[in-house]
Amino acid sequence: MVEAVAFPSGVVQLAFGGGLEPLLTGAGKVVMLTNEHVARLYPEQFAGRQTIVLPPGENTKDVATVARVAEELLALGAGRDALLVAVGGGVITDIGGFAASIFMRGIRFGFVPTTLLGMIDAALGGKNGVNLNLHKNMLGTFTHPAFIYFDPKWLKTLPTVEWSNGFAEIIKYGFIADKNLYDELHSGFLGGYREDPDAASNLIRRCVDIKVDTVVRDEKEKNIRKLLNYGHTVGHAVETLYDLPHGHSVAVGMVVAAMVSEQVTGIVGLEQLTVSLLDRYYLPTYIKIDPANVTALLRADKKRRGDAVDFIVLEAVGRAAIHTLPFQLIHETLQAYVGRS
Ligand SMILES: NC(=O)c1ccc[n+]([C@@H]2O[C@H](COP(=O)([O-])OP(=O)(O)OC[C@H]3O[C@@H](n4cnc5c(N)ncnc54)[C@H](O)[C@@H]3O)[C@@H](O)[C@H]2O)c1
Helix, strand or coil, X not given: CEEEEEECCXXXXXXXXXXXXXXXXXXXXXXXXXXXXXXXXXHHHXXXXXXXXXXXXXXXXXXXXXXXXXHHHHHCCCCCCCEEEEEECHHHHHHHHHHHHHHHHCCXXXXXXXXXHHHHHHCCCXXXXXXXXXXXXXXXXXXXXXXXXECHHHHHHCCHHHHXXXXXXXXXXXXXXXXXXXXXXXXXXXXXXXXXXXXHHHHHHHHHHHHHHHHHHCCCCCCHHHHHHCCHHHHHHHHHHHCCCHHHHHHHHHHHHHHXXXXXXXXXXXXXXXXXXXXXXXXXXXXXXXXXXXXXXXCCCCCEEXXXXXXXXXXXXXXXXXXXXXXXXXXXXXHHHHHHC
């Protein structure tokens, strides 16, 4: 099934099954982009195709790699009518989307997310970014892919740690937007979704719908799209400083965001609910951090406003809000968090 979604700045074909081939028609040269893990696990997906293969890992998500992709595209003879298809997790789709959106001032690109996190979050929404030194996603564009091809078959080889990585964002969707999803997650468990492709597909579809609906209404993150950053302000800092996977960092960020929410909105018991749900999906909750380092990095955040930062808090499970909060309050909360680690 293929569904066309009209975002303000472009139409994206969301394809759920049906094969990749029909999505590749009409382009000039088709070049695939992936990483060594995915290329090794799925050689048949790249057989007979010109493919750029990058080393895996978040530390490849930088301008040097984008330059390398552009050089390889040139060497393969890609012109302005080329189509770049990024096949991989969020690191590959971020690099591919950014490289394609600036190569020759922009060529068409498509995404085939191969991780849970990629399917329910990273491939969706038109944000393509790479890191600049310690600054996460500091360089990037808002450009949608021409298509996103969803196929749960990739998830069969995904390690447990990457499943739980994706569940951090799924739990986030429950907290900010969908109390029913939150309830389902409380009775479900990771292995259950893993062993049941239909349950996993349904879950992916629900999360895709939440993200698409949010981005259609606020593509450029002026208001409600910011709510998707629940857990991400502290999460991004932790990801950079402590070299944790994205979802694991967001999990830690959600524990801190729950503590902040309890102070700011008066919501009761959120920290406990958050910790029990994260535990259920093998996600970290209390880790050793240095509050001074985290706060220093937050001060360099894109979303900072002088001595304060836009921070997403929960008013209730299923309802989030944006509050501009002083760094001091966040710093004190981080100190309280450390006391529990
Ligand atoms: N652009 C956005 O809107 C957005 C949103 C969320 C996250 N992100 C970015 O996404 C990145 C995280 O994405 P991720 O969690 O997918 O990490 P990732 O891309 O590093 O993939 C995680 C690991 O899984 C491996 N892998 C990929 N597919 C596999 C498969 N089918 N089977 C086995 N192994 C597989 C990869 O090689 C890698 O080692 C971060 O850089 C984050 O900033 C971007």
